[in-house]
Amino acid sequence: MPLLSEINWSYYAKYPFVASAREIIVEHNFTLFNILNDVPEVLENVEKNLDLILEDIDSFASKELGKGATEFLSYSVQNALVSFINDKWFIQRYAEAFAKRTRMSIKKEKDSKIIELIAELGAKIEPEDTEPTTWKMKVIDYLKYLSEIRIPLKDVKLKHNMEKKWKLVNRRVGDGYVRNLDGRELHQIFEEVLRKWITKRISRIIGEMEETDLPKLLIEKGLEFKAKINDFKKERKIGEYYTGNVYNEAFPGCINKLYNDILAGRNLSNDERLVIEFFLLSIGFKKDELLKLFAHSPDFKADKSEYFIEHALKKEYYSFGCKSLRTKGFCYISPSVDLYNWCSEGKIKNPVNFFRRMVWMLEKIIFPHFISILLQFFFYPFFPIRKAAPPLVKYLKMTRGKQKSKKTGK
Ligand code: SF4
Numbered sequence: 001m002p003l004l005s006e007i008n009w010s011y012y013a014k015y016p017f018v019a020s021a022r023e024i025i026v027e028h029n030f031t032l033f034n035i036l037n038d039v040p041e042v043l044e045n046v047e048k049n050l051d052l053i054l055e056d057i058d059s060f061a062s063k064e065l066g067k068g069a070t071e072f073l074s075y076s077v078q079n080a081l082v083s084f085i086n087d088k089w090f091i092q093r094y095a096e097a098f099a100k101r102t103r104m105s106i107k108k109e110k111d112s113k114i115i116e117l118i119a120e121l122g123a124k125i126e127p128e129d130t131e132p133t134t135w136k137m138k139v140i141d142y143l144k145y146l147s148e149i150r151i152p153l154k155d156v157k158l159k160h161n162m163e164k165k166w167k168l169v170n171r172r173v174g175d176g177y178v179r180n181l182d183g184r185e186l187h188q189i190f191e192e193v194l195r196k197w198i199t200k201r202i203s204r205i206i207g208e209m210e211e212t213d214l215p216k217l218l219i220e221k222g223l224e225f226k227a228k229i230n231d232f233k234k235e236r237k238i239g240e241y242y243t244g245n246v247y248n249e250a251f252p253g254c255i256n257k258l259y260n261d262i263l264a265g266r267n268l269s270n271d272e273r274l275v276i277e278f279f280l281l282s283i284g285f286k287k288d289e290l291l292k293l294f295a296h297s298p299d300f301k302a303d304k305s306e307y308f309i310e311h312a313l314k315k316e317y318y319s320f321g322c323k324s325l326r327t328k329g330f331c332y333i334s335p336s337v338d339l340y341n342w343c344s345e346g347k348i349k350n351p352v353n354f355f356r357r358m359v360w361m362l363e364k365i366i367f368p369h370f371i372s373i374l375l376q377f378f379f380y381p382f383f384p385i386r387k388a389a390p391p392l393v394k395y396l397k398m399t400r401g402k403q404k405s406k407k408t409g410k
Pocket of ligand 1: 252253254255321322325326330331332333334343344348349350351354
Protein backbone atom coordinates (compact mmCIF):
# COMPACT_ATOMS: atom_id res chain seq x y z
CA MET A 1 0.00 0.00 0.00
CA PRO A 2 1.49 3.41 -0.96
CA LEU A 3 2.28 5.98 1.72
CA LEU A 4 -0.11 8.93 1.90
CA SER A 5 2.49 11.18 0.25
CA GLU A 6 2.81 8.74 -2.65
CA ILE A 7 -0.88 8.51 -3.47
CA ASN A 8 -1.97 10.04 -6.78
CA TRP A 9 -4.85 11.98 -5.22
CA SER A 10 -6.02 13.64 -8.40
CA TYR A 11 -6.50 10.20 -10.01
CA TYR A 12 -8.60 9.02 -7.06
CA ALA A 13 -10.53 12.29 -7.00
CA LYS A 14 -11.62 11.49 -10.56
CA TYR A 15 -12.24 7.79 -10.00
CA PRO A 16 -12.99 7.26 -6.29
CA PHE A 17 -15.01 4.12 -7.04
CA VAL A 18 -12.08 1.94 -8.18
CA ALA A 19 -11.07 -1.02 -6.01
CA SER A 20 -7.65 0.46 -5.11
CA ALA A 21 -9.42 3.58 -3.75
CA ARG A 22 -11.43 1.40 -1.39
CA GLU A 23 -8.19 -0.23 -0.28
CA ILE A 24 -6.70 3.19 0.54
CA ILE A 25 -9.74 4.01 2.68
CA VAL A 26 -9.40 0.77 4.62
CA GLU A 27 -5.59 0.67 4.92
CA HIS A 28 -5.26 4.27 6.08
CA ASN A 29 -8.26 4.01 8.38
CA PHE A 30 -10.23 6.83 6.76
CA THR A 31 -13.43 6.34 8.74
CA LEU A 32 -16.20 8.95 8.60
CA PHE A 33 -15.32 10.06 12.14
CA ASN A 34 -11.63 10.46 11.27
CA ILE A 35 -12.29 12.31 8.04
CA LEU A 36 -14.63 14.84 9.68
CA ASN A 37 -12.26 15.40 12.60
CA ASP A 38 -8.98 15.59 10.70
CA VAL A 39 -10.00 17.15 7.38
CA PRO A 40 -12.82 19.62 8.12
CA GLU A 41 -12.76 21.07 4.58
CA VAL A 42 -14.20 17.77 3.35
CA LEU A 43 -17.62 18.48 4.83
CA GLU A 44 -17.58 21.96 3.34
CA ASN A 45 -16.81 20.47 -0.07
CA VAL A 46 -19.53 17.81 0.34
CA GLU A 47 -22.11 20.49 1.12
CA LYS A 48 -21.08 22.47 -1.96
CA ASN A 49 -21.26 19.38 -4.14
CA LEU A 50 -24.69 18.33 -2.92
CA ASP A 51 -26.05 21.86 -3.29
CA LEU A 52 -24.82 21.97 -6.87
CA ILE A 53 -26.33 18.57 -7.63
CA LEU A 54 -29.66 19.70 -6.25
CA GLU A 55 -29.69 23.00 -8.10
CA ASP A 56 -28.01 22.20 -11.37
CA ILE A 57 -26.44 18.90 -12.36
CA ASP A 58 -24.52 20.49 -15.25
CA SER A 59 -22.75 22.93 -12.94
CA PHE A 60 -21.69 20.06 -10.74
CA ALA A 61 -20.47 18.05 -13.73
CA SER A 62 -18.36 20.92 -15.03
CA LYS A 63 -17.06 22.01 -11.62
CA GLU A 64 -13.29 21.81 -11.40
CA LEU A 65 -12.23 19.09 -9.04
CA GLY A 66 -10.90 20.60 -5.84
CA LYS A 67 -7.74 19.53 -4.03
CA GLY A 68 -7.33 15.83 -4.88
CA ALA A 69 -7.41 14.46 -1.34
CA THR A 70 -10.41 16.58 -0.29
CA GLU A 71 -12.41 15.59 -3.32
CA PHE A 72 -11.51 11.93 -2.92
CA LEU A 73 -12.44 11.83 0.76
CA SER A 74 -15.64 13.75 0.01
CA TYR A 75 -16.85 10.79 -1.98
CA SER A 76 -17.25 8.49 1.06
CA VAL A 77 -18.85 11.26 3.13
CA GLN A 78 -21.23 12.17 0.30
CA ASN A 79 -22.30 8.57 -0.16
CA ALA A 80 -22.97 8.21 3.56
CA LEU A 81 -24.95 11.45 3.63
CA VAL A 82 -27.02 10.60 0.55
CA SER A 83 -27.73 7.16 1.99
CA PHE A 84 -28.79 8.65 5.31
CA ILE A 85 -31.14 11.11 3.56
CA ASN A 86 -32.53 8.15 1.61
CA ASP A 87 -34.58 10.12 -0.90
CA LYS A 88 -35.24 8.01 -4.00
CA TRP A 89 -35.51 11.02 -6.27
CA PHE A 90 -32.30 12.57 -5.03
CA ILE A 91 -30.38 9.29 -5.22
CA GLN A 92 -31.16 9.11 -8.94
CA ARG A 93 -30.09 12.70 -9.35
CA TYR A 94 -26.90 12.12 -7.42
CA ALA A 95 -25.98 9.06 -9.48
CA GLU A 96 -26.71 10.90 -12.69
CA ALA A 97 -24.64 13.94 -11.67
CA PHE A 98 -21.72 11.84 -10.58
CA ALA A 99 -21.76 9.73 -13.75
CA LYS A 100 -21.94 12.86 -15.87
CA ARG A 101 -18.99 14.44 -14.11
CA THR A 102 -16.88 11.32 -14.40
CA ARG A 103 -17.70 11.11 -18.08
CA MET A 104 -15.99 14.49 -18.48
CA SER A 105 -12.89 13.04 -16.81
CA ILE A 106 -12.66 10.06 -19.16
CA LYS A 107 -12.64 12.33 -22.22
CA LYS A 108 -8.85 12.39 -22.16
CA GLU A 109 -8.43 8.69 -21.42
CA LYS A 110 -7.53 6.04 -23.96
CA ASP A 111 -10.17 3.45 -24.89
CA SER A 112 -8.21 0.77 -23.05
CA LYS A 113 -8.41 2.81 -19.82
CA ILE A 114 -12.17 3.28 -20.23
CA ILE A 115 -12.56 -0.47 -20.71
CA GLU A 116 -10.55 -0.99 -17.51
CA LEU A 117 -12.78 1.43 -15.59
CA ILE A 118 -15.93 -0.20 -16.94
CA ALA A 119 -14.55 -3.55 -15.76
CA GLU A 120 -13.98 -2.05 -12.28
CA LEU A 121 -17.73 -1.39 -12.22
CA GLY A 122 -18.53 -5.00 -13.04
CA ALA A 123 -19.31 -4.81 -16.76
CA LYS A 124 -17.21 -6.40 -19.46
CA ILE A 125 -16.33 -5.05 -22.89
CA GLU A 126 -14.05 -6.97 -25.22
CA PRO A 127 -12.19 -5.97 -28.38
CA GLU A 128 -13.54 -7.27 -31.69
CA ASP A 129 -11.25 -9.96 -33.09
CA THR A 130 -11.21 -8.54 -36.58
CA GLU A 131 -11.22 -4.80 -35.82
CA PRO A 132 -9.33 -4.07 -32.61
CA THR A 133 -10.51 -0.44 -32.57
CA THR A 134 -14.11 -1.54 -32.10
CA TRP A 135 -15.66 -3.40 -29.20
CA LYS A 136 -18.28 -5.95 -28.29
CA MET A 137 -20.45 -6.44 -25.23
CA LYS A 138 -22.45 -9.51 -24.20
CA VAL A 139 -26.13 -9.06 -25.08
CA ILE A 140 -27.12 -9.86 -21.51
CA ASP A 141 -24.91 -7.03 -20.18
CA TYR A 142 -26.03 -4.70 -22.91
CA LEU A 143 -29.66 -5.21 -21.92
CA LYS A 144 -28.81 -4.81 -18.24
CA TYR A 145 -27.05 -1.48 -18.68
CA LEU A 146 -28.27 0.05 -21.90
CA SER A 147 -31.88 -0.98 -22.42
CA GLU A 148 -33.13 2.29 -20.91
CA ILE A 149 -30.42 4.57 -22.17
CA ARG A 150 -31.18 8.27 -21.91
CA ILE A 151 -29.20 10.76 -23.96
CA PRO A 152 -29.07 14.13 -22.21
CA LEU A 153 -29.82 16.31 -25.24
CA LYS A 154 -32.08 19.31 -25.31
CA ASP A 155 -33.02 18.70 -28.92
CA VAL A 156 -35.87 16.22 -28.45
CA LYS A 157 -35.74 14.90 -32.00
CA LEU A 158 -32.01 14.30 -31.95
CA LYS A 159 -32.33 12.79 -28.49
CA HIS A 160 -35.06 10.46 -29.71
CA ASN A 161 -33.02 9.41 -32.75
CA MET A 162 -29.94 8.77 -30.67
CA GLU A 163 -31.84 6.81 -28.05
CA LYS A 164 -33.37 4.78 -30.85
CA LYS A 165 -29.89 3.91 -32.11
CA TRP A 166 -29.16 2.20 -28.79
CA LYS A 167 -32.15 -0.11 -28.92
CA LEU A 168 -31.05 -3.71 -29.29
CA VAL A 169 -33.13 -4.15 -32.46
CA ASN A 170 -31.07 -1.43 -34.10
CA ARG A 171 -27.69 -2.92 -33.20
CA ARG A 172 -25.58 -5.51 -34.93
CA VAL A 173 -25.81 -8.67 -32.88
CA GLY A 174 -23.86 -11.90 -33.36
CA ASP A 175 -22.63 -14.85 -31.25
CA GLY A 176 -24.35 -13.52 -28.13
CA TYR A 177 -22.61 -10.12 -28.41
CA VAL A 178 -23.60 -6.62 -29.48
CA ARG A 179 -20.92 -5.94 -32.08
CA ASN A 180 -18.88 -3.04 -33.38
CA LEU A 181 -19.22 -0.57 -30.54
CA ASP A 182 -16.97 2.37 -31.34
CA GLY A 183 -14.78 4.52 -29.10
CA ARG A 184 -17.37 7.28 -28.75
CA GLU A 185 -19.99 4.79 -27.67
CA LEU A 186 -17.70 3.57 -24.91
CA HIS A 187 -18.13 6.95 -23.17
CA GLN A 188 -21.90 6.59 -23.14
CA ILE A 189 -21.65 3.00 -21.93
CA PHE A 190 -19.31 4.06 -19.15
CA GLU A 191 -21.75 6.77 -18.00
CA GLU A 192 -24.68 4.35 -17.94
CA VAL A 193 -22.74 1.63 -16.12
CA LEU A 194 -21.45 4.10 -13.52
CA ARG A 195 -24.92 5.62 -12.98
CA LYS A 196 -26.38 2.20 -12.24
CA TRP A 197 -23.39 1.24 -10.12
CA ILE A 198 -23.75 4.30 -7.87
CA THR A 199 -27.49 3.81 -7.44
CA LYS A 200 -26.85 0.23 -6.42
CA ARG A 201 -24.02 1.21 -4.09
CA ILE A 202 -26.19 3.76 -2.28
CA SER A 203 -28.95 1.17 -1.86
CA ARG A 204 -26.40 -1.22 -0.39
CA ILE A 205 -25.13 1.38 2.06
CA ILE A 206 -28.74 2.16 3.06
CA GLY A 207 -29.29 -1.55 3.75
CA GLU A 208 -26.14 -1.90 5.84
CA MET A 209 -25.93 1.43 7.64
CA GLU A 210 -27.07 2.03 11.22
CA GLU A 211 -27.64 5.57 12.43
CA THR A 212 -25.01 4.97 15.12
CA ASP A 213 -22.44 4.49 12.32
CA LEU A 214 -22.72 8.17 11.52
CA PRO A 215 -21.07 11.08 13.33
CA LYS A 216 -23.58 13.43 14.97
CA LEU A 217 -22.45 16.30 12.75
CA LEU A 218 -23.22 14.29 9.64
CA ILE A 219 -26.69 13.45 10.91
CA GLU A 220 -27.36 17.14 11.50
CA LYS A 221 -26.13 18.03 8.01
CA GLY A 222 -28.20 15.19 6.58
CA LEU A 223 -31.38 16.49 8.20
CA GLU A 224 -30.62 20.02 7.00
CA PHE A 225 -30.07 18.82 3.46
CA LYS A 226 -33.21 16.67 3.55
CA ALA A 227 -35.20 19.82 4.34
CA LYS A 228 -33.52 21.54 1.39
CA ILE A 229 -34.47 18.69 -0.93
CA ASN A 230 -38.06 18.84 0.29
CA ASP A 231 -38.24 22.59 -0.32
CA PHE A 232 -36.79 22.14 -3.77
CA LYS A 233 -39.27 19.38 -4.58
CA LYS A 234 -42.14 21.43 -3.27
CA GLU A 235 -41.11 24.38 -5.37
CA ARG A 236 -40.88 22.23 -8.49
CA LYS A 237 -43.99 20.21 -7.52
CA ILE A 238 -41.92 17.05 -7.81
CA GLY A 239 -43.72 13.90 -6.76
CA GLU A 240 -46.77 15.90 -5.82
CA TYR A 241 -49.31 15.76 -8.55
CA TYR A 242 -52.41 17.79 -8.99
CA THR A 243 -55.16 15.65 -7.52
CA GLY A 244 -58.22 17.76 -8.20
CA ASN A 245 -60.29 17.81 -11.33
CA VAL A 246 -58.33 18.01 -14.53
CA TYR A 247 -59.94 20.84 -16.45
CA ASN A 248 -58.87 20.98 -20.03
CA GLU A 249 -60.37 24.47 -19.97
CA ALA A 250 -57.33 25.37 -17.90
CA PHE A 251 -54.80 24.29 -20.52
CA PRO A 252 -52.68 27.02 -22.10
CA GLY A 253 -52.97 27.57 -25.85
CA CYS A 254 -50.00 25.34 -26.78
CA ILE A 255 -51.35 22.33 -24.90
CA ASN A 256 -54.97 23.01 -25.76
CA LYS A 257 -54.13 22.87 -29.45
CA LEU A 258 -52.26 19.55 -29.17
CA TYR A 259 -54.99 18.10 -26.94
CA ASN A 260 -57.72 18.98 -29.41
CA ASP A 261 -55.59 17.77 -32.32
CA ILE A 262 -55.26 14.34 -30.71
CA LEU A 263 -58.97 14.18 -30.00
CA ALA A 264 -59.56 15.10 -33.62
CA GLY A 265 -57.39 12.14 -34.67
CA ARG A 266 -54.40 14.09 -35.99
CA ASN A 267 -51.19 12.09 -36.03
CA LEU A 268 -48.90 14.09 -33.77
CA SER A 269 -45.17 14.23 -34.44
CA ASN A 270 -42.89 12.59 -31.92
CA ASP A 271 -41.92 15.96 -30.43
CA GLU A 272 -45.52 17.04 -30.06
CA ARG A 273 -46.36 13.78 -28.33
CA LEU A 274 -43.57 14.28 -25.84
CA VAL A 275 -44.71 17.83 -25.13
CA ILE A 276 -48.26 16.80 -24.29
CA GLU A 277 -47.22 13.60 -22.54
CA PHE A 278 -44.78 15.33 -20.18
CA PHE A 279 -47.27 18.11 -19.50
CA LEU A 280 -50.16 15.76 -18.72
CA LEU A 281 -48.01 13.56 -16.49
CA SER A 282 -46.80 16.68 -14.67
CA ILE A 283 -50.34 17.72 -13.82
CA GLY A 284 -51.27 14.28 -12.58
CA PHE A 285 -52.65 12.32 -15.51
CA LYS A 286 -52.42 8.59 -14.86
CA LYS A 287 -51.02 6.08 -17.32
CA ASP A 288 -54.47 4.75 -18.24
CA GLU A 289 -55.87 8.20 -18.87
CA LEU A 290 -52.97 9.03 -21.18
CA LEU A 291 -53.39 5.75 -23.03
CA LYS A 292 -57.05 6.54 -23.57
CA LEU A 293 -56.09 9.92 -24.99
CA PHE A 294 -53.31 8.59 -27.23
CA ALA A 295 -55.69 5.90 -28.43
CA HIS A 296 -57.20 8.64 -30.60
CA SER A 297 -54.01 8.72 -32.71
CA PRO A 298 -54.26 6.87 -36.00
CA ASP A 299 -51.01 4.97 -35.43
CA PHE A 300 -51.70 4.15 -31.77
CA LYS A 301 -49.89 1.07 -30.45
CA ALA A 302 -50.75 0.34 -26.83
CA ASP A 303 -47.49 -1.42 -25.92
CA LYS A 304 -45.30 1.30 -27.47
CA SER A 305 -47.25 4.11 -25.82
CA GLU A 306 -47.26 2.27 -22.52
CA TYR A 307 -43.48 1.87 -22.70
CA PHE A 308 -42.93 5.62 -23.29
CA ILE A 309 -45.33 6.62 -20.54
CA GLU A 310 -43.75 4.25 -18.04
CA HIS A 311 -40.30 5.49 -19.01
CA ALA A 312 -41.36 9.13 -18.53
CA LEU A 313 -42.94 8.29 -15.16
CA LYS A 314 -39.87 6.45 -14.01
CA LYS A 315 -37.55 9.28 -15.00
CA GLU A 316 -39.96 11.86 -13.57
CA TYR A 317 -39.76 14.01 -16.69
CA TYR A 318 -41.32 17.39 -16.13
CA SER A 319 -43.17 19.47 -18.69
CA PHE A 320 -41.07 21.38 -21.22
CA GLY A 321 -40.72 25.06 -20.40
CA CYS A 322 -42.11 27.89 -22.54
CA LYS A 323 -38.67 28.89 -23.77
CA SER A 324 -38.04 25.49 -25.22
CA LEU A 325 -41.59 25.29 -26.64
CA ARG A 326 -41.12 28.66 -28.33
CA THR A 327 -37.83 27.48 -29.87
CA LYS A 328 -39.57 24.40 -31.23
CA GLY A 329 -42.38 26.56 -32.62
CA PHE A 330 -45.03 25.03 -30.37
CA CYS A 331 -46.06 28.15 -28.50
CA TYR A 332 -49.62 28.92 -29.51
CA ILE A 333 -51.13 31.88 -27.74
CA SER A 334 -54.85 31.94 -28.20
CA PRO A 335 -56.80 34.98 -26.89
CA SER A 336 -59.78 32.76 -26.08
CA VAL A 337 -57.61 30.74 -23.68
CA ASP A 338 -55.16 33.38 -22.50
CA LEU A 339 -57.85 35.35 -20.67
CA TYR A 340 -55.44 37.08 -18.32
CA ASN A 341 -52.73 37.72 -20.94
CA TRP A 342 -50.35 35.63 -18.85
CA CYS A 343 -48.85 34.10 -21.99
CA SER A 344 -48.93 37.17 -24.22
CA GLU A 345 -47.28 39.26 -21.52
CA GLY A 346 -44.58 36.61 -20.97
CA LYS A 347 -45.57 35.91 -17.36
CA ILE A 348 -45.58 32.16 -17.75
CA LYS A 349 -42.40 30.13 -17.80
CA ASN A 350 -43.96 26.70 -18.02
CA PRO A 351 -47.39 25.51 -19.23
CA VAL A 352 -47.90 23.78 -15.88
CA ASN A 353 -47.77 27.16 -14.12
CA PHE A 354 -50.47 28.44 -16.45
CA PHE A 355 -52.58 25.38 -15.69
CA ARG A 356 -52.26 25.70 -11.92
CA ARG A 357 -53.15 29.37 -11.95
CA MET A 358 -56.09 28.79 -14.26
CA VAL A 359 -57.46 25.90 -12.19
CA TRP A 360 -57.39 28.18 -9.19
CA MET A 361 -59.32 30.83 -11.13
CA LEU A 362 -61.86 28.31 -12.36
CA GLU A 363 -62.46 26.77 -8.96
CA LYS A 364 -62.48 29.91 -6.89
CA ILE A 365 -63.88 32.55 -9.20
CA ILE A 366 -65.22 31.60 -12.59
CA PHE A 367 -67.30 28.48 -11.84
CA PRO A 368 -68.88 29.85 -8.62
CA HIS A 369 -69.80 32.99 -10.52
CA PHE A 370 -71.56 31.08 -13.32
CA ILE A 371 -73.33 28.87 -10.80
CA SER A 372 -74.60 31.90 -8.94
CA ILE A 373 -75.88 33.37 -12.23
CA LEU A 374 -77.66 30.09 -13.09
CA LEU A 375 -79.20 29.83 -9.64
CA GLN A 376 -80.42 33.37 -9.84
CA PHE A 377 -81.85 32.73 -13.32
CA PHE A 378 -83.83 29.61 -12.32
CA PHE A 379 -84.94 30.86 -8.94
CA TYR A 380 -85.48 34.41 -10.10
CA PRO A 381 -88.82 34.89 -8.24
CA PHE A 382 -87.08 33.94 -4.96
CA PHE A 383 -83.60 35.37 -5.58
CA PRO A 384 -83.92 38.36 -7.89
CA ILE A 385 -80.75 39.08 -9.84
CA ARG A 386 -78.78 41.67 -7.94
CA LYS A 387 -78.10 44.65 -10.08
CA ALA A 388 -74.65 44.89 -8.58
CA ALA A 389 -73.57 41.38 -9.66
CA PRO A 390 -70.31 42.08 -11.49
CA PRO A 391 -69.84 40.56 -14.92
CA LEU A 392 -67.15 37.95 -15.46
CA VAL A 393 -64.78 40.44 -17.06
CA LYS A 394 -64.94 42.50 -13.89
CA TYR A 395 -64.13 39.42 -11.84
CA LEU A 396 -61.16 38.72 -14.01
CA LYS A 397 -59.89 42.27 -13.64
CA MET A 398 -60.42 42.20 -9.88
CA THR A 399 -58.48 38.99 -9.38
CA ARG A 400 -55.77 40.15 -11.72
CA GLY A 401 -55.29 43.13 -9.45
CA LYS A 402 -55.19 40.81 -6.43
CA GLN A 403 -52.56 38.64 -8.01
CA LYS A 404 -50.40 41.63 -8.85
CA SER A 405 -50.57 42.97 -5.33
CA LYS A 406 -49.83 39.48 -3.95
CA LYS A 407 -46.75 39.30 -6.14
CA THR A 408 -45.48 42.70 -5.05
CA GLY A 409 -46.36 41.92 -1.43
CA LYS A 410 -48.67 44.92 -1.13
S1 SF4 B 1 -46.43 31.16 -23.53
FE1 SF4 B 1 -45.91 29.21 -22.73
S2 SF4 B 1 -47.71 28.46 -21.70
FE2 SF4 B 1 -48.31 30.09 -22.96
S3 SF4 B 1 -49.03 29.17 -24.77
FE3 SF4 B 1 -46.89 29.73 -25.07
S4 SF4 B 1 -45.71 27.96 -24.50
FE4 SF4 B 1 -47.76 27.70 -23.74
